[in-house]
Amino acid sequence: MKVCDIVEKLNLKVIGGSEGLQNEVVGGYTSDLLSDVMGNANEGQVWITLQTHRNVMAVASLKDVAAVIIVKGLEAEESTISQSNDEGIPLLSSDLETFELSGQLYELLQ
Amino acid sequence: MEFNYEVEGGNFAKAGNAASSVKKVLKQLNVDPKVIKRVVVALYEGEVNVVAHAYKGNIMVDIDTARIFIRIQDEGPGIPDIDLAMTVGYSTASAMVREMGFGAGMGLPNMKRNADSLKLSSKVGEGTIVELTTNLSK
Numbered sequence: 136m137k138v139c140d141i142v143e144k145l146n147l148k149v150i151g152g153s154e155g156l157q158n159e160v161v162g163g164y165t166s167d168l169l170s171d172v173m174g175n176a177n178e179g180q181v182w183i184t185l186q187t188h189r190n191v192m193a194v195a196s197l198k199d200v201a202a203v204i205i206v207k208g209l210e211a212e213e214s215t216i217s218q219s220n221d222e223g224i225p226l227l228s229s230d231l232e233t234f235e236l237s238g239q240l241y242e243l244l245q
Numbered sequence: 246m247e248f249n250y251e252v253e254g255g256n257f258a259k260a261g262n263a264a265s266s267v268k269k270v271l272k273q274l275n276v277d278p279k280v281i282k283r284v285v286v287a288l289y290e291g292e293v294n295v296v297a298h299a300y301k302g303n304i305m306v307d308i309d310t311a312r313i314f315i316r317i318q319d320e321g322p323g324i325p326d327i328d329l330a331m332t333v334g335y336s337t338a339s340a341m342v343r344e345m346g347f348g349a350g351m352g353l354p355n356m357k358r359n360a361d362s363l364k365l366s367s368k369v370g371e372g373t374i375v376e377l378t379t380n381l382s383k
Contacts, residue, residue, distance in 0.1 A: 167346050168346050168347075168349045168351070169293075169345070169346040169347055170290065170293075170346075170347065170349050170351035170352055170355055171349065171351060173286050173289055173290060173351075173355060174286060174351060174355040174358070174359075178282075184346075186345065186346045188257070188345055189257075189258065190257055190260055190261065190345060190346075190347075191346075193260065193261030193264075193265065193289075194261070194289070196261075196265065197261060197264055197265060197268060197285050197286070197289055198282075214258065
């Protein structure tokens with residue numbers, strides 16, 4: 136499954152990094168602790184978080200995640216969006232809570 | 246091959262720049278992607294530690310055919326109890342740093358896990374030196 140398929144099926148908004156919408160998704164990782172993501176997320180996973188600052192994109196890029204989804208309709212900072220564009224890693228947004236969104240993504244990837 | 250990076254204490258906007266640059270260099274050198282991943286995690290954590298705790302720091306990365314050696318040296322408050330600092334979950338990070346999702350007490354343990362050797366020395370009131378070695382055995 137590709138990031139663009141997830142965008143369509145989970146009704147996500149693309150905020151940045153549309154260059155990477157064809158990235159292949161191999162799984163998901165839900166966490167708001169950046170060190171946890173650094174230590175435990177894997178390449179090609181979609182990262183679900185409520186963090187909105189630009190360090191999210193630094194971690195996303197270093198870990199080669201497929202995309203980042205910000206939950207609860209929270210707005211990403213401008214610098215986060217521009218870094219997402221620079222890195223070509225999709226920055227997506229959902230109005231859902233972390234629990235619901237993670238559940239839906241899990242279902243989708245089964 | 247030696248690379249040097251300056252790190253500004255408190256400047257989270259630049260946190261990760263050194264790790265990102267080293268990642269690119271290692272890719273160009275065709276280093277095993279698994280090794281690159283480990284080096285990048287360890288270096289990023291070290292970089293964030295300097296940003297979160299120190300006033301300023303310097304990162305030296307030396308690469309040869311046998312190993313990647315990284316020295317992260319900072320001017321900062323130092324670490325009074327290194328064993329405690331190495332404990333998962335222990336952190337002295339500020340509330341602001343924690344809100345950003347850092348300061349969960351995972352940094353140094355992540356560094357240890359992702360390097361073949363980690364040496365840490367610190368003087369309270371002066372600063373801290375972390376040395377990371379990653380072997381490049383084929």
